[in-house]
Amino acid sequence: MPHRTFFVFIFPSILAMVLFITLPILSVVVQSLFVQHEAVLITVENCTPFGCETQTRVDTAAMQKLQADQPMGQFAGFANYLNRNHLAVDEIGAILADNRGFGDVAARIFNLPFYKALSFTLVYCFLVTPLAMALGFAIALAVNTLPGLLKGPTIFVSILPMIITPLVGSLILAWMFNPSGILGATLQSLTGDPTLSLRASPVLTWIVLLVYGVWTNGPFSFVVFYAGLQTVPQDTVESAKIDGASRWEVTRHVIMPHLAPLATFVALVQLMDNFRVFEPIVGFSAEANATSLSWLVFNDLVGQDAQLFGSAASTSVITIVGVLILLTPVLRRTWREFNRKAV
């Protein structure tokens, strides 16, 4: 294809990507470098139905002048990234300089909101991704052996968790895990512990969130792997069987190598998705025990009285950098394979 034709074909997509992906990300990056203008405070008397009080308020006239001169606010460089609510460079330095051993360092670092969120985000990412892929692969293998009549309904049921809106899905599971819900009550009677609550302790909360993650992400792997299974060369499978390979050996030595490129693709997408984990934390009301980077952004912007745009923007940029770091090994491998094929 001549370069010119290729360019004409691809131009609409590039335009859309620049408009809807690149420019917004750039604006977030710019936003993250600014803090708001220094507030001009005046003391005034406020009267409400419950009496009068002397309180400070913002001098709006003075602020408007500042705003007109510099609409973006004050340039702060990387201050938003380095402050206590994000990378907390000074705090980490202080902790490392003066501590009582490794346990103390870890406890104090995970007390900082960013690292607390990061720890759950990473654990979720690295446990849910492989487990969900394994589950999806197992379902795909199982469905593939079903007789034709049963396949359709089974596939439909298997991909239900993916069809359900994540927030709704997590709410459904949250109610089931409630001590008066079906799963919560069953667990209480099985363990004989009437006070057992999966939402009360950090460890149990994490486990529930991870189970939810595997449940909701499994179907995606299943769909992709199931499609892949249809392309496995049957003559190779048959010859392996004639050579006396067991079902496991066929799976291990024929099917898995065949699906490896697909697995890379699934891992890529799932890592990206899971790094942005958010809905289950809200759905399960798990904010006390588990937070994630996306939740930090949400908390800066929504549901509170004051919005912190610079803070939210810097967390977003850190999330993007995190996704890039996570994807580097997978992307490098794809690139190498691409080069090998090209040669």
Place this chain on the structure above:
Amino acid sequence: MKITRTFAAGAVSLAALLSASAAFADCGIQGAGSVRILSNDFEALRIINDVATSCATADVKVTANATAEHKNIQGPALTVNPAEYTVAVVANNSIVPLLNGDLIRPLDDLVAKYGASLQPNQLIKIDGKVMAIAFMGNGQHLFYRKDILEKAGVAVPTSYEEMLAAAQAIKDAGLMDYPLAASDKPGWDLAAEFVNMYLGTGGEFFAPGSAELAIDNDQGRKVLETMRAMTGFMNPDYLTYDANELNKVWDAGNVALMNQWGSLAGAAIDPAKANPEVAANTGFAAAPTIGGGTIPAAALWWDGFTIAKNISDADAEVSFQAMVKGISPETVAAHPDAATWLVAGYQPGPTAVGVIGNATGGARAYPMQPYMGLLHTALSTELADFIAGKEDADQALADVKAAYDAAAKEGGFLK
């Protein structure tokens, strides 16, 4: 505000209800224009919106959007010119961003022209100018189960210390395992619990005239200690309870004492929706005091309406008139139990006992400082570890200060 007139009020309201629908046919709004209302979503506000909407004529168009997301919408919606909404219904906290952004107009002229039915205490004055018209009060106050307290042989608690003793008595009597509940879910609710109790100690949140945080003191520690002690009598799931969830566990009959919003008191004893056994035994009282304090440990809230700045004067005039009609004494007479009204002629009903008790007991209003929202946010995330029992009070207060300082620097309030 006398509570003894409860029964008379009930009779009056019934009569008013029958005549209400006809009374609103013509609101007599002068001028022409458009009224666009943005409000939070609860019963009292829906009633006001409905009355205002019924004022629509050929010259006056009225629309209303009642949504729990109003706080997130109002800033951008009132910044554009002309503003998306002409009326923003706000409370102590949500008016602050509108004031900071200079998005609402002074109402003195409009009050003089159309505000004959308003009472002086309804006018919210900021620096001498009327910026909002309040119409109802709200706040968290005590909900108690008469039957359980009676069986345990304890009186209705008037302080947090008595509340803990009562919880112990109820537990010892084998009546309930988890007699207490509070909206301790990390987020807005948890922070509100702290703010309520801290106000009750008489402490100040900030150093006078500045944004410097001042809660790292004995009062702050007393509040945290009390919050922690309460969790000992709560369902292990207490970290997942917000205010709406509280009403559900109350309705299920699982709790004997809790502090809950006055605006949800009606739902707790609503004969159509509530569990009849629980509703019959539900009583309301002022919020308890704390640490030997003399005032109820709960913030007083007002709900009121503001008029956008970036709209035409004609729209502002009709909007003001429609809202004054919406909060008129006739509306209140027709719906006396929907809220603790601040409107002339209101006869408090049984659900208003708590909020009125808070007000007459001298409870303090939720602070309106421009940086209070940042403190609320810092409390909402940093108290999570403490209330979960993972860190001590000193650490929690230090964390709150560190988080608040970082946010206040970003917000331009601290250097």
